[in-house]
Amino acid sequence: MLTDTHCHLDLNKFDQDRESVIQRAVEAQLERILIPGLDLESSQAAIRLAESHPAIYAAVGFHPTDLDKFSEKAFEALKKLSAHPKVVAVGEIGIDYYWVKEREERAFQIEILRRQLAFAAAVNKPVIIHMREEEDIWYGQASIDLIQILREWHKTLVAESHPLAEKPGVLHSFNGTLKTAQNAMDLNFYIGVTGPVTYKNAEEKRQIISQLPLERLLIETDSPFLTPVPHRGKRNEPAYVAYIADKIAEIHMTTREQVAKITTSSAARLFGWGG
Numbered sequence: 001m002l003t004d005t006h007c008h009l010d011l012n013k014f015d016q017d018r019e020s021v022i023q024r025a026v027e028a029q030l031e032r033i034l035i036p037g038l039d040l041e042s043s044q045a046a047i048r049l050a051e052s053h054p055a056i057y058a059a060v061g062f063h064p065t066d067l068d069k070f071s072e073k074a075f076e077a078l079k080k081l082s083a084h085p086k087v088v089a090v091g092e093i094g095i096d097y098y099w100v101k102e103r104e105e106r107a108f109q110i111e112i113l114r115r116q117l118a119f120a121a122a123v124n125k126p127v128i129i130h131m132r133e134e135e136d137i138w139y140g141q142a143s144i145d146l147i148q149i150l151r152e153w154h155k156t157l158v159a160e161s162h163p164l165a166e167k168p169g170v171l172h173s174f175n176g177t178l179k180t181a182q183n184a185m186d187l188n189f190y191i192g193v194t195g196p197v198t199y200k201n202a203e204e205k206r207q208i209i210s211q212l213p214l215e216r217l218l219i220e221t222d223s224p225f226l227t228p229v230p231h232r233g234k235r236n237e238p239a240y241v242a243y244i245a246d247k248i249a250e251i252h253m254t255t256r257e258q259v260a261k262i263t264t265s266s267a268a269r270l271f272g273w274g275g
C-alpha cells in the first residue's frame, strides 16, 4: 500500500476528470492521499475533497508564493479550519527565493513562516515545508535561512517537551544537498521525494537519496507537477507515486513492497494515521 503525501488535486487541471483520477489512485493501491493548501481558498477546497473521499486528507496553510492572499482575517479563518478532523498538517508553508527576489517580501515570507510554525505547535500538527533557492542551485540563502528558522522552532519544541519535537514535519519535494537533508533529519524531519528522482540527468539527486535512511523518506507526487518518467511531460497524478517508489527501491537496492511498507508507515506516524 502506497501513500501520496503531497498532491494538489484541488487545482483546476483536475476539473475535467477529478473522480477518475481518484479512482485510478484507489486502483493503484494508494492507501491515502494528502492535499496541502496554498491559501485559505485552496485549504477549504482540500478539506471539501477530504470530506468526499475516505482516503483523502488535507493540510491548511499559506504557501510562500501565495502571500498576496494572506491577511489577518484569512489567517484567523485558516486557524479555525485546522480543527477539522481530516486536517492532519499545516502546509504547505516555507520560503521561496526563486519567485520572490525583493528583500522586504522575503522578510515577510519568513515572518509568516514563523507564525505558521508557532500555530502548528499550538494545534499539535506537523508541518509541510516548501523551500526553493534563488537560482536552480541546491544550496544557498534559502537553505541557510530555512534550517536556521526550523532549528529555532525545534529548540522551543524540545524545551516544552512538545510531542512535535519527535516528528515536526517534512521537507517536501526536497531539492537540497546531503548536508541540508542531514541538518533537517537532525531535527527529526522527514525528506519528501518526488518525480525528478526518476529523471535521466538526476544522478546526483539519486546519489543523495541513496545516503538517506529509507525510514526518513516520504513519497509524494506533487501532482499535477513534477511528473515522473515514463509520463514526464504530461500531467502528474497520485497513481504515479508507484514510479517514485520503484526508483527509490532501485536506489536502495530493495523491493517496491518494502519501500511502500516503510514510507507508508512513516507517513502514518507523521500524520497520525492509525496504529
Ligand SMILES: [Zn+2]
Pocket (backbone or CB within 6 Å): 006, 008, 036, 092, 222
Ligand atoms: Zn506542493
